[in-house]
Amino acid sequence: MKILVIGSGAREHALVWKLRQSPEAEHIWCTPGNDGIAQIAECVAADLSDVSGMADIAAKLRPDLTVVGPEQPLVLGISDEFATRGLSIVGPSREAAQLEGSKVFAKQFMRRHGIPTASTYGIFDAAVDAYTSLCEVDWPVVVKADGLCGGKGVVVTSSPDEATAFIERLMETKEFGDAGKRVIVEEGLSGPEISYMVLTDGEKFVPLAASRDYKRAFDGDLGPNTGGMGAISSDDLVSSEVETAIQEKVVRPTIAGMARDGKEYKGFLYFGLMMTRSGPKVLEFNCRLGDPEAEALVMRMNFDLAALLRRAVTGNLEGATLTWKPKASLSLVLAAGGYPGLPKIGAPIAGLDRVRDWDCAIFHAGTKKEGSQYYVRSGRVLNVAAAADSIAEARSKIYDAARQIFFEGMHYRKDIGKESTKAVNRVAQP
Ligand code: AMP
Ligand code: GLY
Numbered sequence: 001m002k003i004l005v006i007g008s009g010a011r012e013h014a015l016v017w018k019l020r021q022s023p024e025a026e027h028i029w030c031t032p033g034n035d036g037i038a039q040i041a042e043c044v045a046a047d048l049s050d051v052s053g054m055a056d057i058a059a060k061l062r063p064d065l066t067v068v069g070p071e072q073p074l075v076l077g078i079s080d081e082f083a084t085r086g087l088s089i090v091g092p093s094r095e096a097a098q099l100e101g102s103k104v105f106a107k108q109f110m111r112r113h114g115i116p117t118a119s120t121y122g123i124f125d126a127a128v129d130a131y132t133s134l135c136e137v138d139w140p141v142v143v144k145a146d147g148l149c150g151g152k153g154v155v156v157t158s159s160p161d162e163a164t165a166f167i168e169r170l171m172e173t174k175e176f177g178d179a180g181k182r183v184i185v186e187e188g189l190s191g192p193e194i195s196y197m198v199l200t201d202g203e204k205f206v207p208l209a210a211s212r213d214y215k216r217a218f219d220g221d222l223g224p225n226t227g228g229m230g231a232i233s234s235d236d237l238v239s240s241e242v243e244t245a246i247q248e249k250v251v252r253p254t255i256a257g258m259a260r261d262g263k264e265y266k267g268f269l270y271f272g273l274m275m276t277r278s279g280p281k282v283l284e285f286n287c288r289l290g291d292p293e294a295e296a297l298v299m300r301m302n303f304d305l306a307a308l309l310r311r312a313v314t315g316n317l318e319g320a321t322l323t324w325k326p327k328a329s330l331s332l333v334l335a336a337g338g339y340p341g342l343p344k345i346g347a348p349i350a351g352l353d354r355v356r357d358w359d360c361a362i363f364h365a366g367t368k369k370e371g372s373q374y375y376v377r378s379g380r381v382l383n384v385a386a387a388a389d390s391i392a393e394a395r396s397k398i399y400d401a402a403r404q405i406f407f408e409g410m411h412y413r414k415d416i417g418k419e420s421t422k423a424v425n426r427v428a429q430p
Pocket of ligand 2: 290
């Protein structure tokens with residue numbers, strides 16, 4: 001099989017790394033890729049916002065299958081473009097990707113199909129109406145921009161001033177452009193969060209192992225939101241009862257609802273769930289694999305990912321079961337100084353060679369190579385991932401490896417996987 005991976009981050013590096021282990025994988029390209037991915041796949045320059053340009057590349061390379069990492073090309077309709085040209089692709093159509101591309105679409109969809117989610121105080125397209133709604137809410141509330149804001153479009157707050165200021169930034173200052181034209185004000189839920197992902201062919205689905213990401217910049221879940229600072233995956237994260245509830249109340253109705261609405265969903269589908277006292281509730285959908293969850297998951301995939309993707313594109317997921325070994329894994333983001341604000345770029349990275357002996361994988365996100373030296377290119381620089389029989393063991397591997405690496409300004413969270421995973425099962429009675 002010849003495979004094309006679309007994207008340029010650590011998630012795509014992890015996908016390429018795993019696909020290469022498939023005995024069926026004959027050649028792998030990555031577009032645009034990055035200087036880390038270039039060590040193990042052929043990278044082809046491309047612009048992720050130019051779906052027809054990427055389809056041109058695929059038409060020339062003729063891969064048997066393409067898999068898309070990030071949301072942007074999916075929301076822009078890359079799957080439709082590939083389909084018109086008869087090219088196989090793993091990823092939802094533009095219409096189905098609205099589950100991530102528009103939070104208003106997602107909310108209305110969930111209401112229509114009875115999928116558990118936070119109740120809304122309102123969906124607004126005028127700032128004055130959004131401000132007025134705040135007079136009659138229970139705090140905390142959550143204010144969400146409708147469109148894609150790179151993880152910066154949500155505020156959870158108990159402060160009317162903060163909620164008002166955020167609505168102003170979205171709707172009046174228009175900090176996120178059209179993404180903030182419509183706003184949702186919704187109930188603030190509480191409970192632990194879980195990332196639950198499935199691969200679906202539009203009808204059947206196969207679940208991936210449950211995982212969790214760490215979105216805040218600093219230890220103890222403090223500081224600003226980021227694109228993700230680390231993730232864990234473990235067999236202990238959700239009990240089988242809770243997992244059944246997630247599948248029956250959330251996953252199945254979502255896939256069936258999309259099909260019923262004439263927007264059949266194919267590809268990876270990510271459910272960002274809050275495990276509340278009254279069961280799992282959907283905070284968000286993503287139309288792709290989570291990042292940095294994917295980097296943790298690939299470490300435990302005890303199956304042929306290329307063969308699985310082929311089954312997904314041929315509508316043949318019936319009976320597919322995935323085995324995960326060992327029991328736990330972890331991924332840790334090494335970030336540039338200043339991230340998630342303006343990152344300090346250009347510093348040389350030391351120690352990458354030393355990590356080779358550490359039973360970890362290193363996935364590149366924001367690096368660039370000159371000669372044989374890697375330098376910092378953007379905010380999330382590297383991702384260190386490892387698997388073990390327990391989170392504690394995976395943690396010690398990862399942090400030993402991280403200490404071998406150095407660049408000026410480097411920071412990372414020290415508490416990924418530190419808390420007990422039992423908490424989720426305790427509160428989330430189906
Ligand atoms: P989203 O992009 O919708 O996932 O929101 C980003 C983060 O905001 C989530 O991971 C949660 O931590 C938080 N969040 C979103 N919606 C809610 C909600 N209704 N109640 C509490 N926290 C929320
Ligand atoms: N880790 C959450 C996301 O990929 O959006």
